Amino acid sequence: MPNDGSSMLKDSSDENTEPPAVELYDYILVFNNPFDSEKKGYKCKLYDYDVSSEKAEIKFRRFFNISEDESAYKEAADRIRSHIDGKTTIKMQILVQEFLLTTLKIFQDYLQLDVTVTLSLLGDKFFFKLISIERNLKVQADLVDYQLQFQPHADDDLDFQKVPPYGPYERDAENKGSEKVRIYKRYDNLGNETPDGSIFKHKDRIRLVYSMISSVIELGELTTQKILDAQFPQHDHRILTYFDKEWVTFRHFWRHQNIEKINDYFGEKQSMYFAWLENYIWWLTIPSIFGSIFGIIIYSADSGPSDSINAGEVCYFLYAFLLSIGSTFMDQIWLRKEKVLGWKWGVCDIKGQEEQRPEYKGVYQKDPISGKMKKIHEKKRHSILKNVLGLSTIIFFVTVVIASLIAIFFYRANSNDDSWGPRIAGIFNAIQIKILNIIYKKIAVVLTDWENYETESEYQNALTIKLFAFQFVNSYSSLFYIAYFKGRYEGCESENCVYELGFQLGIIYIITLCLNLIEIGLPIFQNYINLYKENKKIKENDAQIGLSAEEIEYNLIQYETPLDDYMEVIIGYGYVVLFGISFPFSPLLTLFLCIIELRVDAWKLIKATRRIFPAQESSIGVWIVIIQIISFIGAGTNMGLITFTRNVFHLNSAIDQWICFIALEHSLFILKMILSVFIPNVPGIVENGIKWSTRVRGEILWGKLSDIDKEREARNLVFEPLEYKRKYDLIEIADKTFTDYNKND
Known part of the structure; x- marks a missing residue:
């Protein structure tokens, strides 16, 4: 050798x-x-x-x-x-x-x-x-039933026919149709539709070649x-130039993103994130406007105790109601948009087509269910131990959070009101949130890897639940304490703790912004260090040429998934929905942060990281469930803040406060559920489009006619005549039946 x-x-x-x-x-x-x-x-x-x-x-x-x-x-x-x-x-x-x-x-x-x-x-x-050449890509597409979009027909003019159907690639069907009409859409090397191009976009080529690689x-x-x-696909710098001018720039921050172009390059999973973030940004404009108006009124009005309800307290109530109901509108509107995007991109049923994760551990053999070669993993007794250990880890870190909060609040309670003690405690709390999130994430990843999930969606959902369960406690526990317990045990500067809660929320926003700016700079710094080290080694070895294109891309950092981006934005969403009424300008600040977040995330993808694998996804996954949970918790939190903490109705009895809270909270819950039912998750056009696509797919690929008369005629499906036919006199049978009926009476 x-x-x-x-x-x-x-x-x-x-x-x-x-x-x-x-x-x-x-x-x-x-x-x-x-x-x-x-x-x-x-x-x-x-x-x-x-x-x-x-x-x-x-x-x-x-x-x-x-x-x-x-x-x-x-x-x-x-x-x-x-x-x-x-x-x-x-x-x-x-x-x-x-x-x-x-x-x-x-x-x-x-x-x-x-x-x-x-x-x-x-x-x-x-x-x-x-x-890979086109012919071999077609072989792989046929083997894995890869979904491609059909050519549109001129007579398809109904609303639900605007999106041509998707179907598995069938080489035999394509060959049959090639003489008369081409079945599948064709594209040039930039992904634009063209009469004489490839049936595969570059993201399709990436997926199919990856499928070929992972099969061997x-x-x-x-x-x-x-x-x-x-491992990574290569960046196309022609498309990156377009993104740099039209997407990353802040000059057109008010414009809609070209989500179709993003999808063609980065895939459906990443595109769903950017589509949801844009939807969230547009929603934030409404509470930002009302929050700014109400905030001015609240801080201008007399906030001290009075015998009657003042303008500021009315604004508190209206704003709490707006945030509680508005959050339901947001998730219902997104659910509908998500289904439309999934329909347009042909990923509505992608869950059943997921391949195994490369990291999935098992014995590679033929699966008796699917008939394909795949890794088979037998669940063992220690799988229960894994789940118990995961839960124990979450409980341990929640305990650490509580201990940290006790230490911070003890420090604040023993500091002078006129000193910087309360401000320093707030800063410590914001920093503690960020540090514990970073530490816990590393441990959660190890635990989720150990649990050995088969598909990427299962893995990401399990990891997301672990992370959010902890970050919910870590991010919001100090605010819950100030809102509902501090006034009872420590006392607040005013008769209620709403202003102190708003102050703490403002500090968290400022610290989060500063830490995010540091986070933005880390990829730039890391890439600079990587290239500096490589160039230093090259000089030491007296190399005459520089790094190749693939080596430059290799030295960029790897962007794994949008999990961290989702988490950061949705934690901010929780600040707005759960505690926004204590600081009415929080939606405006969140809107500002999200506009920056969108452009920065886009910049990272095209400038600071290797090109990501264009993964497919039909939704934002478990995140929509988390958003809905926050929305319902927010309704209860808002009613609690105005009833107990702010006491806008001036109720002196604890029993009266509890009755008022339960009545308001239950009313909001019922109203939110009615809205969820009244606004269907799936638009009618999508339902009809999917049904129509299923019918057309059968006709195009397998010649299965849906019109029963056409099917009967085309295949000569007629019933065979009987050799002997019974003869009946219906009038005689009817008379006899009627006579027998009268006798029985």
Whole structure:
């Protein structure tokens, strides 16, 4: 086995010919280089350890998903056995070398991928840049029933026919229709519709090539073993230029995003986030306007105790009612928009089509239910232990939060009212929220990984619930304490704690803004450090050329999911809905922060991170449930604030306050539920469109006519005549039946 990797996997720097001006690869895999290279002066130390001969072949088998009968794998397995022959151990470096050589052969011979292999300037990474031809993409699309959109028909002029149906790619159906009409839509290399283009957009190519890759090599195991260092699709700088001018800029912050363009590049999962955030921003304008008006009235009116209800107290009540009902309108409007987007993008039933996560642990074999090769995991007894441990971890960190709050409030209670003590305590509280969120997230990720969820949506939902359950307590517990308990146990500066609650909320907003600015700068700083280190190493090695395009992208940070972005925005939504009446300008501040958040998140995706995988998703997932829960809790919180904390009705008896609170809170709950029922989640046009699409899909792909008369005529479906037919005299039978009936009477 040669040690010099350059003889096995060619370094592109050896080529004299220049690459094409524009060459967009479908997918890039970055492997750690297991070969020692004299030319580069590189010696691999990452795999300098031994593996027992008994486990070597088993370990090697885990790297692949292909059958053991495949020729490339059999040849590699034979070479592994030859290395083991007569030895008790084998170097891990040899296993990785054999894997890399076998993978290259499988990509080229089995998957028929066009593979361009380059070596990093420092010689420590191999870049496998993959492209598939159209014909092979069609084969994979047929194998996995990949959904594509059909061509529209001229006579489809009804509202629910405006979105042409989606259906699984069928190569036979396409070939049949090619003589008369092309079944599927076609696109140019920028994703624009064209009569003579590819049936695949670039995001479709990425998904299909990834599906091909994951069908032959075990990406999760390779990442765990530190063989696969990174994987990402390549950025298209032509489209990034468009985004830079039209999307990231603050010059047009009031305009709607081009959500279709975003979807074509980043996929439905990320696009759903930006569509929801835009929907939330537009909703915030209403409570921002009313909150600013009410806030001016509240702070201008006499806020001290009085025998009659003043203008400020009326505004408190109206604003609490507006926030409680308005939050229901927001989630119902989004649910309808979400269904429309899912219908337009063909992802309404995507849940049943999810593939397994690469990190999912199991034995790769044929699934008896689906008939496909997949990892099968048998649930064991310790799965219950995992759930118990996860719950215990949440309880432990909630206890830490409570202990931190007790310490902060104890410090504030023992500080002088005229000192900076209360302000410092508020600042500590805001910082504590951020720090504990960061620590807990790392632990929650480890726990969720351990629980071994099969699909990405299951994994993300489990992680989201863990994180939000903790962050809800961490973010809001201090505010609940000030709102409902501080006045009783410590006392407040005024007769109620509403102003102190608003002050604490304002501090949280300011600290959050400052920490967010730091968070924005972290990707820039991290990318700068990564490139600085690479350029320093290049200078030390006297390299004559700079980093390649793929190596520059590799040095960008990886954007995992929009989970953190959702969490940050929805925690802010909770501040508005739960405690907004204590600080009426909070929706205005939240609106300002969300406008910044949208542009910053867009900037991160096109400037600071590798291109994300264009994952499919039909909704914002469990987040809509969380939003609805916050909305209902907010209704109770708002009624509690105006009844107990602010006491806008000047009720002196605790019993009267409780009766008033229960009446208002139950009335709001009933009204919110009526609105939820009255405003249907799915628009009628979407329901009709999906039913029509199902019918048309059957007609186009399988020739299944929905019109029963056309079906009868086309297939000559007529009932066969009976050889013998019974004869009846209906008048005689009727007379006899009537006579028998009278006799019985």
